[in-house]
Every structure is written in structure tokens, then in C-alpha cells.
Amino acid sequence: MVSLTILSAPKPPSLARGFPLTIEVAPEATVADVKASITAKFPKFSTSRQKVSVKDDKKALEDETKLADVLGEQLRDGELQVKDLGPQIGWRTVFLVEYAGPLLIHPLFYHLPQVFYGKEVQHSALQKYVYAFVMLHFIKRELETIFVHRFSHGTMPLLNIFKNSAHYHIFSGFFLALDVYRSKFSATSPYIVGTYRDNEKFLWVSAGMWAFAEISNLHTHLTLRNLRPANTRKRAIPYGYGFSLVSCPNYFFEAVAWGVICVMTGSVAAFVFSGLAVGQMALWAIKKHKNYKKDFGKEYPRGRKAMFPFVL
Template sequence: MVQVTITAVSKTPSGRGGFPLTIDVSPNATALTVRKAIVAKFPKFKTTRQRITVKGEKKNLVDETKLSEVLGEKKEWELQVKDLGPQVSWRTVFLVEYVGPLIIHPLFYYFPKFWYGKDVQHSALQKYVFAFVMLHFVKRELETVFVHRFSNATMPWFNIVKNSTHYHLLSGALLAADVYRPKFSATSPYIVGTIRNNEKFLWIGAGVWAFAELSNLHTHLTVRALRPAGSRKRGIPYGYGFSLVSFPNYFFETIAWATICVMTGSVGASIFTVVAVAQMAIWAIKKHKNYKKEFGKEYPRNRKAMIPFIL
């Protein structure tokens, strides 16, 4: 048996009483063993709230990590635990944030008189955009339930507020309020006699949007196939979209929203797209660096993070 001393680096649900905590574990113990031992001592300190690190280091030890691999053959090990606060599952966060636009857009689309003070005869463009938005977020919800496999089970509960604000306000209220208003209606000078009312233009836009959405789905399925259910295992993705960038899903989503911007000329759509693309770029760059660090020389050198040949 090996003796493990655990110190608390922040206030825990039970206060600091009981720490440092000393437990005896087998040489093959994992980080999950330690987490469960803490829960046994402090039932309110759930495993998902615990950030376990080697004393003096910052890297979180995932559940499967064998302590002997990071602490060596010592007879006494020292670890630290930090309380991450109340948690909520990633799947729940995704479901809540994506459902916002699915509720908000129909409210603006079907009840224009309430928002604009008069009825709106929807143009073909507005009908296309409404269909695009609804299909996009229905797809997102279905992917959350049936496709995505998450590296971490939970995230801080406040993220559900932060993430939902982005989707509910920008792709929800802001976009809906702008594109379903009278300016884009069937009788508006902005639409009548312009390319925005041209059937061929609308069909081309719909084709590009559908291509981007289906390509985005394909990349999600490719990544899913790399990770067995219940595993944190990561592999190098190859195939459609991955020959040029590490995260083609972000690239294809950018194309989908940019298509809506071009078709409508909507300020609301443009604001949401700029913010969304900037956020995806931040995620892509960070994850791209992690890929290169994790896989080293095995990782394809010619790949960019998100936009082919550029970023």
C-alpha cells in the first residue's frame, strides 16, 4: 500500500476541516480512487467538483490516470484537490443553449404583429432563413444526444448561463428580430425586384448552406468514430475535411452562417457570425496546439487550425 496525503487549495463544500487528508491506496490506484476516497469522507464533495493535481503542479489528473505513472515509486504521495464548484453536464448545457433559438425564432416568425406592430407577409428569403435556423439547431440538438462524446462529464454550472446568453440573445433574439422584420418582407423595396427575391439565387444559397451543414455533420461523425463509448481516448482524425485543417467542423459552420449573411445582408446575422467565428477560432487554435503537443511528430504538419491555408 502507498500513503497519499491530499491537501485542499480552496475552500471545499465542507470547509477546510478534514484536510490534509491521508489515505492508503494500492500501487495501481488511479485518480478516480482518490476522488472516491474524498467523497467517502465528504459526501457533498462530488467527484465532478474535484480537480486533482500533483502537489505544486496545475495539470488535472483525469480519472483513468494511474498515480504511479505521475508520482513514481515513492512510498508516500502528495496530491492537491481544488473545488471546481457546482457542476452541470456538458450534454445538458448544449441542450439548453441550442433550444433557445428553436423557441425564439418561431415567436418572431409567427407573431410579427406583437414585435413590429403590424403583420408581415414573409418573403421567400425569410422563409429560407427560418428553415435554415430551425434545421441547424434541430441538428445540433440531435448531435448532442446521439453523436457527441465528451472528454469531460461536466462543466461549471455558470457556463449554462454564459453559453445560453450567446445563443439565446445573438443567434436567437438579435437574428430573429432583424431578419423577420418588415424590411425583409415580401412587399419591401429591399426585397422586391432584387437578387434577394431571385429564385436561382435562393436555391444556390440553400445548396451552399446544405453542403456546409452536411459536411459539418460528417466531421462530427468522423471524430465520434475515434472515441469508443465511455472512453477519453483521442486519436488523429483523417479523411474528408481533415486534410487541410484540424477542425473542419468550425470551418463548415462558418460557411453556413456566412451564407445566411450574404443572402440577407442582415446586420444581426453579421454580428452573430463575427462573434461566433471569433469564438470558434479561439477554440480551434487552442485545441490545435493540444493536438500537436499530444501527438508530436505523428500529427500532420501541413494542417491549419480552422481555415485552410490561413488560420
């Protein structure tokens, strides 16, 4: 066993006032072992709240990182420090809460229009299609969260759940529902009657394109799941459907699905939410694309873009 000193970040953890702390670790110990030792000393300072890094380095060390790789074989070439990240919440819980918002909000506007608009609304076929698309999309997302997704990071700061949820609850929940279920899109509205939005073939083609995008998105998620064994952060180069052109086809297909709803409705709320969502997904895709190229170097296919084939 080797003695290792753990310092606190500039602001001492509120749940652990005994730093610097000396612990005994095996030569082959990992960062996860260090976190477990800290929690053993301070039970309220859970491992999920701990950010462990090399002294004077802000970059967090992954749990599976071996101490010998960052401190030298004798574990004496440096010191570690720990920072309290504050209360945490699991990513799976965050996703479930995010997607639950639209699932609760849309039925209220759709089935109780007199409450929100002060009158009944005779729903058009367009409204019925959009309602079905939104509900099926977020039901799919909830099921994927439970049964498909494997998260590289187990938790996030608790307060972030309010920021993350606001995007879905407000923009794809309240604003979208408020706009698309009002009388402007009803069965008797001039905006609908006699236009392509009331054309059965147009609605069926739209439904087909939307279903294609959603199924393709699911296929991408299943491919990514199969690349990562359970309870690991293993990364591998994804191949197959969609990945021949972009690094993040799941984002591309989701953009297509919401684009279909935008074209179908012409709803300002739909365009605003889709614009925000696509912009955020593009940022994520660019970051993931760069990480793939950094991690795999020349092995990573050179012709791929980040999110949009041949463009970005």
C-alpha cells in the first residue's frame, strides 16, 4: 500500500472538513478507489459529488484512470485534489423529467381547449397528426431512456435539471401546444380548409417521413448502445446505417423529424423550438465529432461530417 495525500479545492467541501487527507491505496488503484476512500472517511460526501483532479489542474480525472498513469509508478510525483460538485442527480432521472413535460402538457391543451382558449376547438386532421407525432416522440424518448441509453456520466448538478427541463417543458411543451391546438389550425380555419395542410396525401407523406426519421433515430441509439458494454465508458468508432456520412446521425434524424412538423404546420412555436434544438444538437455534434477524431486519430473515417451530410 502507498500513502497518498488528497488536498481540497480552494473552497473546502461543505460535507468534509478534514482536508488535506491521507489515504492508503494500492499501487494499481484508480480514481474510483480514491473517491471510495474519501466517502469512507466522510459518508455524506458521496462519490458522485467529487471531482478529483491533479493538483493545480482543473480537468477532472475519469473514474477508471489509474493513479500510476497520472502520478507516476510510485504515486509520488504529484498530489490530487478534490472539489465538491454539490448535490447531484442521475442523468436517467433528468431525461425522464425532461420528456415528461410535453407528455403532460400537450394532452391538456388538446383535450381541454376551452380552458386555455375560452372555446371549443374542432380539431383538424393536421392537429391530430401533430398531437400523435409529439406524444409518440416523447414516449419513445422515455422508453429509450429506460431501456436503451447507457450514460458515460452518471450524474449532473441537481440545479441543472431546471435549466434542462425548461427547454422541453416551455418550448416543445407549453409554447408548441398553445400554438398548434388553437383555432387557427382547426378543422374550420381558412388556414387549413382547401390548403395542402388539409390534403390527405400530404399528411400521409409527412407521416411517412416523420416515421422514417424517428425509426432511424432509434436505430442509431441502438447502434451506440451496442458499442458500450454496461457499466463502462468504453468508446469505439460507430459504423453502419447513418454513420457512413456523419458522426451523430441520431441528431440529424431528430432534426428531420421536427423539420417535418415545422413544414406541416408553419407554426412559429415549432420553428422556434426546432431552431433551438437543432442549434444545440449541432454544438453537441461538433464536440463529439472532434472527440472522435482526437481519440481515434487516423482510424476515424475522414469523410464524415459532424451532423449534416456533406455540410456540417
